[in-house]
Amino acid sequence: MPDSLATLLVHPLFVLPLNVAGFLGGLWLYRRSGTTLLHPIVGASLLVAGILHALGIDYGDYQHASAALYALLGPAVVALAVPLKQNLAIIRRAAVPLTVTLCVGAVLAPLAGVGLALLMGASGPVLAALSGKAVTTPIALAIAGRVGAAESLTVGIVVFSGVVGAVLGPPLMRRLGAGDPRIVGFVLGINAHAIGTARALEISALCGAFAALAMGLCGALTAVLLPLLVGA
Amino acid sequence: MAAGNRQQSLTARRAGGWLAGAALLLAANLAGNWLQAALALPVPGAVLGMLSLLLGLLVYGSVPRGLAEVSGALLRLLALLFLPAATGLFFLDDLSPLDWLGLFAATVFGTLASIALCALLLKKLLRRYAPPGSGEDHHA
Numbered sequence: 001m002p003d004s005l006a007t008l009l010v011h012p013l014f015v016l017p018l019n020v021a022g023f024l025g026g027l028w029l030y031r032r033s034g035t036t037l038l039h040p041i042v043g044a045s046l047l048v049a050g051i052l053h054a055l056g057i058d059y060g061d062y063q064h065a066s067a068a069l070y071a072l073l074g075p076a077v078v079a080l081a082v083p084l085k086q087n088l089a090i091i092r093r094a095a096v097p098l099t100v101t102l103c104v105g106a107v108l109a110p111l112a113g114v115g116l117a118l119l120m121g122a123s124g125p126v127l128a129a130l131s132g133k134a135v136t137t138p139i140a141l142a143i144a145g146r147v148g149a150a151e152s153l154t155v156g157i158v159v160f161s162g163v164v165g166a167v168l169g170p171p172l173m174r175r176l177g178a179g180d181p182r183i184v185g186f187v188l189g190i191n192a193h194a195i196g197t198a199r200a201l202e203i204s205a206l207c208g209a210f211a212a213l214a215m216g217l218c219g220a221l222t223a224v225l226l227p228l229l230v231g232a
Numbered sequence: 233m234a235a236g237n238r239q240q241s242l243t244a245r246r247a248g249g250w251l252a253g254a255a256l257l258l259a260a261n262l263a264g265n266w267l268q269a270a271l272a273l274p275v276p277g278a279v280l281g282m283l284s285l286l287l288g289l290l291v292y293g294s295v296p297r298g299l300a301e302v303s304g305a306l307l308r309l310l311a312l313l314f315l316p317a318a319t320g321l322f323f324l325d326d327l328s329p330l331d332w333l334g335l336f337a338a339t340v341f342g343t344l345a346s347i348a349l350c351a352l353l354l355k356k357l358l359r360r361y362a363p364p365g366s367g368e369d370h371h372a
Contacts, residue, residue, distance in 0.1 A: 045321065049323070052323075063320065070317075075258055077261075097357030113343070153321070164339060
């Protein structure tokens with residue numbers, strides 16, 4: 001391969017359009033297939049990984065060239081304050097049950113994951129990445145940096161938990177007699193974050209509001225507690 | 233012509249609102265980072281930025297339209313923003329098969345167990361503190 005072509009392939013001018021194209025492809029696949037299993041991030045990362053392999057692009061170079069996207073993650077976390085503010089009035093009435101469930105869920109979600117992985121004999125880096133599994137990806141990435149977990153592993157686990165929760169969660173809760181949209185939304189927000197919130201919005205606006213709320217609060221709570229626990 | 237001018241000034245005002253909204257997000261993010269560094273807090277700066285923006289919005293009383301639109305657009309693009317990190321999952325080759333198995337089981341069963349327990353707990357608590365259609369429920 002000529003040098004100039006190799007330089008172009010790891011230049012932001014090639015990598016950023018590649019990311020956007022992969023994202024649009026993933027979105028198209030998701031809408032076309034109509035199944036939650038093919039969430040845009042699943043299709044998009046498969047497409048981009050395939051192209052990187054095909055063109056022989058090193059992952060580190062690709063990641064470096066994608067810096068502009070990483071830079072926007074911080075403002076995206078800050079933007080979560082908007083749905084939080086907009087939904088604050090709805091939850092006042094159920095404040096006590098929501099607060100208790102949030103505190104229990106924020107501890108339970110990572111604990112269930114880490115505990116099971118420990119039983120299966122997984123190693124330290126895997127356990128560290130699992131501890132951030134219950135929070136939405138941008139917050140999980142920020143936490144991963146602080147507790148020393150591999151960020152791609154963390155994102156993979158977050159995305160995978162989200163898909164599992166969004167697909168299997170609502171039927172499971174209906175079967176348990178907990179089909180109240182407030183319950184389904186809030187529990188999806190705690191356990192399946194952004195993907196669960198998207199799924200909850202498909203069920204009803206009220207369900208989506210509770211999911212957005214739980215996602216934001218659970219993320220903030222885990223972000224505060226986890227580095228303290230791991231640091232201790 | 234007058235209608236066209238008004239249209240133009242409306243567009244300019246909306247664009248101004250977007251810029252102001254984007255500036256607000258950046259400012260809150262920077263303030264959070266600064267706060268984290270200055271006080272050596274264990275919480276990520278962006279989360280502190282989110283909390284300070286929420287506090288600001290509560291004091292202000294409502295969400296400015298430009299900020300709401302920029303935030304909505306950014307949150308819809310979340311999947312694009314973490315695409316590079318998610319792609320890295322296919323380039324991890326230092327994990328043992330045992331790690332993969334543990335990861336898979338922990339994710340699937342851990343998520344389902346946690347969902348079931350949270351849902352049952354919230355159902356019980358809601359029935360006690362805030363049954364659907366009680367008192368001042370104006371959503372029903």
